[in-house]
Amino acid sequence: MTRLEFPRGFLWGAATAAHQVEGGNANSDCWALEHARPSLFAEPSGDAADHYHRFEADVALVAELGLGAYRFSIEWARIEPESGCFSQGALDHYRRVIDSCLVHGLTPVVTFHHFTQPRWLARMGGMGAVDFPERFARYCDRAVRALEGIAFACTINELNLPVLAARYFHARATPEQRAAAERALGARLSAFFLFADEDAILGNGLSAHAQARTAIRATRPDLPVGMTLAISEETAEPGAEDIRNERRERYYAPFLDAAARDEFVGVQTYSRVMSRPAGEAGPASGRPVTMMGWEDRPEAIGEVCRWVASRWRVPMLVTENGYPGDDDTRRADFIKAAVEGVGAAIADGADVRGYFYWSLLDNFEWLFGYRQRFGIVEVDRTTQQRTTKPSARALQTLARAARRDADG
Numbered sequence: 303m304t305r306l307e308f309p310r311g312f313l314w315g316a317a318t319a320a321h322q323v324e325g326g327n328a329n330s331d332c333w334a335l336e337h338a339r340p341s342l343f344a345e346p347s348g349d350a351a352d353h354y355h356r357f358e359a360d361v362a363l364v365a366e367l368g369l370g371a372y373r374f375s376i377e378w379a380r381i382e383p384e385s386g387c388f389s390q391g392a393l394d395h396y397r398r399v400i401d402s403c404l405v406h407g408l409t410p411v412v413t414f415h416h417f418t419q420p421r422w423l424a425r426m427g428g429m430g431a432v433d434f435p436e437r438f439a440r441y442c443d444r445a446v447r448a449l450e451g452i453a454f455a456c457t458i459n460e461l462n463l464p465v466l467a468a469r470y471f472h473a474r475a476t477p478e479q480r481a482a483a484e485r486a487l488g489a490r491l492s493a494f495f496l497f498a499d500e501d502a503i504l505g506n507g508l509s510a511h512a513q514a515r516t517a518i519r520a521t522r523p524d525l526p527v528g529m530t531l532a533i534s535e536e537t538a539e540p541g542a543e544d545i546r547n548e549r550r551e552r553y554y555a556p557f558l559d560a561a562a563r564d565e566f567v568g569v570q571t572y573s574r575v576m577s578r579p580a581g582e583a584g585p586a587s588g589r590p591v592t593m594m595g596w597e598d599r600p601e602a603i604g605e606v607c608r609w610v611a612s613r614w615r616v617p618m619l620v621t622e623n624g625y626p627g628d629d630d631t632r633r634a635d636f637i638k639a640a641v642e643g644v645g646a647a648i649a650d651g652a653d654v655r656g657y658f659y660w661s662l663l664d665n666f667e668w669l670f671g672y673r674q675r676f677g678i679v680e681v682d683r684t685t686q687q688r689t690t691k692p693s694a695r696a697l698q699t700l701a702r703a704a705r706r707d708a709d710g
């Protein structure tokens with residue numbers, strides 16, 4: 303690749319999230335929804351990649367791939383199985399995951415809320431519950447006290463996603479699925495994070511982030527705290543520039559304004575959205591699409607880094623970027639092009655401090671189940687055997703070359 307100047311200390315990593323890989327997250331709202339009949343979910347998460355029991359080998363694999371960081375999430379439904387009742391066993395488990403990262407020389411980047419919540423919280427309305435911010439801050443406080451080695455704290459994953467993708471998620475739910483989901487939750491569907499109401503996100507969600515940041519800083523003033531955001535590259539056909547600008551102001555700006563008070567923001571970009579004069583926004587026409595139906599567009603992440611840097615001063619970590627599909631050759635090319643785009647954005651002044659590929663493992667892709675594969679490591683769900691894909695080696699080569707150039 304062209305020589306790109308990644309700063310010394312730039313984090314090269316891979317990411318996962320608890321519910322998508324651990325397996326057996328039976329006390330979560332998501333598990334209840336997966337087992338509702340009829341379900342919104344294509345299939346239940348079940349044992350997932352059994353990461354809860356296999357984390358040591360998986361963490362060792364991240365290190366073996368020549369990466370320097372591992373982003374994962376801790377599960378609120380395990381740590382606080384009933385309101386106010388904290389599980390030392392669950393906290394000890396996550397302490398062992400962090401220790402394992404440290405033993406392997408990996409920087410642990412920890413997300414406290416990655417979509418799933420305890421069932422008791424869902425019954426109270428999830429993010430819409432009156433005291434959600436206080437409850438979330440209390441959980442973060444307990445976790446950060448117990449988990450000393452965390453190097454970066456991501457409070458809430460993609461806080462803006464339920465606003466950005468509301469129309470999409472709601473259109474997928476049939477009245478029968480919605481009714482079954484609400485019976486399973488014992489609450490309105492908006493209690494589940496992905497279906498949360500916009501006012502709950504902008505009110506309780508942003509306030510929970512701020513209160514969690516205060517709680518975390520009280521114990522660990524040295525720990526960088528941020529949230530992660532789903533940000534698409536936003537482009538417009540001629541005549542649709544206002545629509546694109548409105549999307550930016552509604553879906554991203556309020557969150558980036560809040561993030562500007564943090565030590566970093568996690569940028570998570572998969573593709574681009576084209577606004578059209580007729581009002582609809584979607585994949586650009588006539589372009590190749592991925593298994594998820596998104597435009598195959600590795601350039602999107604670099605463009606998003608540039609756009610964020612053009613308006614906000616907050617340092618960025620690319621906490622997710624990835625390619626869904628079975629064509630691993632394309633995935634390797636996608637990673638190369640994406641990383642080059644990030645490198646070029648940095649060369650032009652964007653303050654980006656890390657790149658985490660999503661995902662380390664083929665895993666549970668929420669409503670879609672296991673068919674959508676993002677991993678650089680394949681998982682055989684019968685034997686749980688891991689097989690490193692060539693794309694993992696492509697990422698390793700890029701990381702190695704970038705580190706060598708930074709050191710030399």
Ligand code: BGC
Nearest residue numbers: 319459460532570622660667
């Ligand atoms: C989420 C991940 C998800 C990925 C791919 C992000 O929205 O943080 O949990 O698997 O995108 O859809």
